[in-house]
Amino acid sequence: MTALAWFLVAFAALLGLIIGSFLNVVIYRVPAGIPLTRPSQCPHCDAPVRPWQNVPVLSWLLLRGKCANCTSPISVRYPLVELATGGAFAGVVWMLLGNDAFRLASFAQRPEGGALAFALIAIAFLYLAAISIALTMIDLDTRRLPNAIVLPSYVVLAVLFTGACLAGAPWEALLRAAVGGAALFAFYWVLRFAKPGGMGGGDVKLAGVLGMALGWVGWGTLIVGAFAAFLVGGVIGIGMMLAHRATRKTAIPFGPFMVLGAWIGIVAGESIARWYTGLLGVS
Numbered sequence: 169m170t171a172l173a174w175f176l177v178a179f180a181a182l183l184g185l186i187i188g189s190f191l192n193v194v195i196y197r198v199p200a201g202i203p204l205t206r207p208s209q210c211p212h213c214d215a216p217v218r219p220w221q222n223v224p225v226l227s228w229l230l231l232r233g234k235c236a237n238c239t240s241p242i243s244v245r246y247p248l249v250e251l252a253t254g255g256a257f258a259g260v261v262w263m264l265l266g267n268d269a270f271r272l273a274s275f276a277q278r279p280e281g282g283a284l285a286f287a288l289i290a291i292a293f294l295y296l297a298a299i300s301i302a303l304t305m306i307d308l309d310t311r312r313l314p315n316a317i318v319l320p321s322y323v324v325l326a327v328l329f330t331g332a333c334l335a336g337a338p339w340e341a342l343l344r345a346a347v348g349g350a351a352l353f354a355f356y357w358v359l360r361f362a363k364p365g366g367m368g369g370g371d372v373k374l375a376g377v378l379g380m381a382l383g384w385v386g387w388g389t390l391i392v393g394a395f396a397a398f399l400v401g402g403v404i405g406i407g408m409m410l411a412h413r414a415t416r417k418t419a420i421p422f423g424p425f426m427v428l429g430a431w432i433g434i435v436a437g438e439s440i441a442r443w444y445t446g447l448l449g450v451s
């Protein structure tokens with residue numbers, strides 16, 4: 169990686185910290201139906217949050233996790249979401265610039281696509297990282313995946329992927345994204361009606377969004393990403409039962425596993441698929 173590439177990774181980390189601060193607002197307000205435009209205030213004493221108290225991570229450390237006005241505690245979860253978003257953004261840009269499997273699958277087939285196609289693909293996966301974190305936290309908090317986040321994501325990804333193709337990225341990737349979105353949506357839709365009470369309607373709608381992103385990268389990514397969700401969900405479910413944190417009847421939200429599975433697919437799906445077809449002697 170070049171010096172410019174490392175600069176872009178560092179820039180993405182900083183951007184992620186700021187977006188993470190916004191995601192904290194989204195995670196709290198979207199399920200509660202509070203407008204995102206309202207100024208932030210302390211939930212205990214209603215004191216407005218001043219700009220210097222709104223710097224990601226640093227403000228929480230300087231305030232030692234307490235409201236400056238009423239000293240009621242501010243959850244450590246706020247700086248953790250900011251750090252996670254910063255790390256995820258840096259990881260996405262690093263992967264796009266440095267991961268051969270990912271570039272081979274989605275972008276470098278037509279390297280003449282150039283900087284604009286690269287930027288649009290990067291924005292698409294940074295957006296996916298942001299909603300992944302927001303939806304994971306909201307699903308853990310409320311067992312819901314709000315339409316207000318999931319449904320516009322179809323449009324955002326479709327516009328960015330189409331733009332990337334117009335700028336030179338391969339059209340096959342867009343076709344795979346469309347097929348991947350439809351296939352994963354249909355798969356979860358069948359699961360929902362085959363076993364009532366298993367999947368929620370939000371899971372079905374999220375599956376289409378994740379399928380688009382997975383399909384864009386490659387077929388191997390789509391298959392690995394789809395099945396990794398059930399593998400990770402099964403392992404963690406059994407682990408929780410062994411630790412007596414859950415029984416067979418405990419309703420564990422599935423959205424976080426779908427998101428985690430998708431990212432396993434995006435990061436390692438093409439490599440895993442090639443290794444597996446190599447084992448079978450197919451290729």
Ligand SMILES: [Zn+2]
Pocket residue numbers: 210211212213214215235236237238239240
């Ligand atoms: Zn307060």
